[in-house]
Amino acid sequence: MSRLQELFARKQKNVLNVYCTAGYPQLNSTLSVMTALQESGADLIELGIPYSDPLADGPVIQASGSQAIANGMTVAILFQQLKNFRQDIHLPVVLMGYFNQVLQYGFEKFCADAAAVGVDGLILPDLPMYEFETMYGEIIRKHGLDFIFLVTPETSVERIQKLDGLSTGFLYAVSSSSTTGSDKKMEDQSAYFQRLQSLGLRNPVLVGFGVKDKATFAAASAHGAGAIIGSAYIKALEGKEDVAAATHDFIGAVLG
Amino acid sequence: MAISQSYKQPTAEGYYGKFGGAYIPEMLHRNVEELQTRYLEIMGEAAFQQEFKELLRDYVGRPTPLYYAKRLSEQHGTRIFMKREDLCHTGAHKVNNTVGQILMALRLGKKRIIAETGAGQHGVATATVCALKGLECIVYMGEKDIERQAPNVARMKMLGATVIPATSGSKTLKDATNEAIRDWINNPSDTHYIIGSVVGPHPYPDMVARFQSVISEEVRWQLKEKVGTELPTAVIACVGGGSNAAGAYYHFLDEPSVQIVAVEAAGHGVNSGLSAATTALGREGVLHGSRSLVMQTTDGQVVEPHSISAGLDYPGIGPMHAHLFDSGRGTFLSVTDEDALQSAFKFARLEGIIPALESSHAIAALSQLKFKTDDVVVINLSGRGDKDLGTYMKAMGVAGNEVTG
Numbered sequence: 001m002s003r004l005q006e007l008f009a010r011k012q013k014n015v016l017n018v019y020c021t022a023g024y025p026q027l028n029s030t031l032s033v034m035t036a037l038q039e040s041g042a043d044l045i046e047l048g049i050p051y052s053d054p055l056a057d058g059p060v061i062q063a064s065g066s067q068a069i070a071n072g073m074t075v076a077i078l079f080q081q082l083k084n085f086r087q088d089i090h091l092p093v094v095l096m097g098y099f100n101q102v103l104q105y106g107f108e109k110f111c112a113d114a115a116a117v118g119v120d121g122l123i124l125p126d127l128p129m130y131e132f133e134t135m136y137g138e139i140i141r142k143h144g145l146d147f148i149f150l151v152t153p154e155t156s157v158e159r160i161q162k163l164d165g166l167s168t169g170f171l172y173a174v175s176s177s178s179t180t181g182s183d184k185k186m187e188d189q190s191a192y193f194q195r196l197q198s199l200g201l202r203n204p205v206l207v208g209f210g211v212k213d214k215a216t217f218a219a220a221s222a223h224g225a226g227a228i229i230g231s232a233y234i235k236a237l238e239g240k241e242d243v244a245a246a247t248h249d250f251i252g253a254v255l256g
Numbered sequence: 257m258a259i260s261q262s263y264k265q266p267t268a269e270g271y272y273g274k275f276g277g278a279y280i281p282e283m284l285h286r287n288v289e290e291l292q293t294r295y296l297e298i299m300g301e302a303a304f305q306q307e308f309k310e311l312l313r314d315y316v317g318r319p320t321p322l323y324y325a326k327r328l329s330e331q332h333g334t335r336i337f338m339k340r341e342d343l344c345h346t347g348a349h350k351v352n353n354t355v356g357q358i359l360m361a362l363r364l365g366k367k368r369i370i371a372e373t374g375a376g377q378h379g380v381a382t383a384t385v386c387a388l389k390g391l392e393c394i395v396y397m398g399e400k401d402i403e404r405q406a407p408n409v410a411r412m413k414m415l416g417a418t419v420i421p422a423t424s425g426s427k428t429l430k431d432a433t434n435e436a437i438r439d440w441i442n443n444p445s446d447t448h449y450i451i452g453s454v455v456g457p458h459p460y461p462d463m464v465a466r467f468q469s470v471i472s473e474e475v476r477w478q479l480k481e482k483v484g485t486e487l488p489t490a491v492i493a494c495v496g497g498g499s500n501a502a503g504a505y506y507h508f509l510d511e512p513s514v515q516i517v518a519v520e521a522a523g524h525g526v527n528s529g530l531s532a533a534t535t536a537l538g539r540e541g542v543l544h545g546s547r548s549l550v551m552q553t554t555d556g557q558v559v560e561p562h563s564i565s566a567g568l569d570y571p572g573i574g575p576m577h578a579h580l581f582d583s584g585r586g587t588f589l590s591v592t593d594e595d596a597l598q599s600a601f602k603f604a605r606l607e608g609i610i611p612a613l614e615s616s617h618a619i620a621a622l623s624q625l626k627f628k629t630d631d632v633v634v635i636n637l638s639g640r641g642d643k644d645l646g647t648y649m650k651a652m653g654v655a656g657n658e659v660t661g
Contacts (some may be wrong), residue, residue: 051556055281055441069557102556103556105555125282133321154285163282182442
């Protein structure tokens with residue numbers, strides 16, 4: 001059983017997935033941030049690889065990525081940092097990045113290195129279903145990694161079912177048609193969430209985009225197995241020397 | 257992946273050879289799929305074609321002349337024809353595409369138009385057609401470009417567009433494109449995104465190339481009238497993203513006798529670190545939704561290019577052109593800032609036409625090519641030089657006396 005399967009077998013409600021940017025706020029804070037997330041009660045870590053052109057992300061996550069790139073972060077350095085992370089961190093970890101970075105590193109090498117250090121899955125929002133099915137899905141599977149597709153309120157039922165069929169680990173339900181960190185209201189989307197719940201999807205659903213505090217986490221979690229917090233946490237880390245304290249404060253407030 | 261048989265036509269998934277496709281986040285899927293499934297059907301409608309052709313004729317001013325450049329021809333010992341896209345309304349070929357796309361947007365029922373712009377030419381061409389059709393227009397423009405291109409910002413505003421500065425990343429065209437795409441993600445139902453070049457996810461490269469293909473369609477019959485044959489020896493065009501080139505090549509791509517010459521901006525020199533010569537410096541990658549050649553670091557971060565010409569200052573290249581390069585169908589050259597500048601001054605005094613700096617790269621490439629006396633060479637004069645007067649004035653102030661015709 002994979003770490004993601006174990007997590008969702010154990011916990012079907014209020015799973016807290018927290019996004020952090022590798023190499024942010026400092027180049028070497030990646031592991032301390034991940035450790036702090038584990039200690040403060042997160043269930044799953046989505047580790048973002050900083051990218052120059054992150055189309056699916058809003059300004060907060062892009063700015064953290066730009067800072068991380070300026071700090072010197074690269075894919076190769078990330079895998080160095082993650083080399084022994086499984087000695088301390090038992091939470092499932094999925095890497096979130098953009099297809100171009102993975103392509104430059106070498107798609108298969110990336111998957112092999114991710115699996116070797118103990119990463120559980122990948123989210124590549126701009127890897128299309130067509131390319132996944134014709135070429136890349138097989139490579140991802142070969143290395144035992146889960147792959148998580150996104151669905152949105154605009155995604156047709158037929159396509160949701162197909163993306164669910166191709167995903168393993170969980171399905172990422174974007175709460176509104178927006179980039180990350182948006183303030184769009186989630187309650188307008190009740191029909192969408194009801195649709196998702198009625199489809200009998202094979203994967204647990206985590207709801208993301210617009211989740212930022214205790215209230216929105218509770219609201220989003222009610223629509224699936226849990227929710228994903230990104231931009232709000234990145235904001236909480238901004239300018240903080242003590243990432244552990246900032247993380248405990250932030251996650252404490254979300255779960256408290 | 258099925259390989260397309262034609263250089264001008266991508267596969268059903270939008271691939272030219274191994275380049276193209278639609279590498280987009282799911283949030284864009286519905287909009288892009290709607291375009292993918294409908295663009296050919298809409299463009300094929302008789303009413304669409306009639307309105308498009310009427311606007312090109314009466315509003316844009318087409319057909320644009322094919323002008324025999326006698327003195328330039330004498331200098332190079334061959335027959336050179338300039339395709340006068342500089343005479344289009346708004347001063348460049350860009351408007352061919354925006355006219356087509358505004359008609360497309362109306363047929364898709366869209367009420368709000370967004371666009372990206374670098375120097376402002378595509379922004380002006382978009383603001384123009386939005387005014388023409390009474391649609392809301394939002395143009396994303398890098399914060400740095402807004403400072404550098406004040407007259408075009410004023411034009412867009414006068415035409416009723418809202419210009420929003422892109423403040424992320426490098427604050428230039430690449431980031432303005434990211435912001436426009438994000439706007440589209442956030443406004444999935446009422447908005448159409450008018451991309452300005454043959455870049456972006458499928459079907460944009462093909463759709464824009466088809467709208468621009470009127471250039472080579474006209475060249476064929478104009479050449480027939482002037483020299484008795486539809487096919488030139490060579491077609492030369494500058495390439496940033498590559499929309500004017502795609503239009504100038506389009507009806508010649510599957511004619512093996514016609515040499516296709518693409519001219520990129522070398523900036524300070526291809527190996528200077530300040531260049532925009534994507535085929536020389538780029539590697540296969542993904543930018544703005546399509547797989548192509550991309551200027552990037554070894555870690556896959558997209559880098560900021562440099563060219564004196566804002567229209568060529570783009571770290572990618574349309575997938576059609578990447579395939580022309582990769583397959584060897586196209587001859588790819590590059591011209592430095594300095595050579596482009598000299599060429600603009602020389603051409604102005606030889607032919608009485610002040611070219612855009614972009615087009616001036618295409619003219620400058622003549623000195624890297626050998627043609628016979630009776631060859632027929634077509635150069636796409638993609639835009640006029642009004643917008644570059646600031647750069648030309650600076651050049652005259654510094655070196656005006658040394659510049660001679």
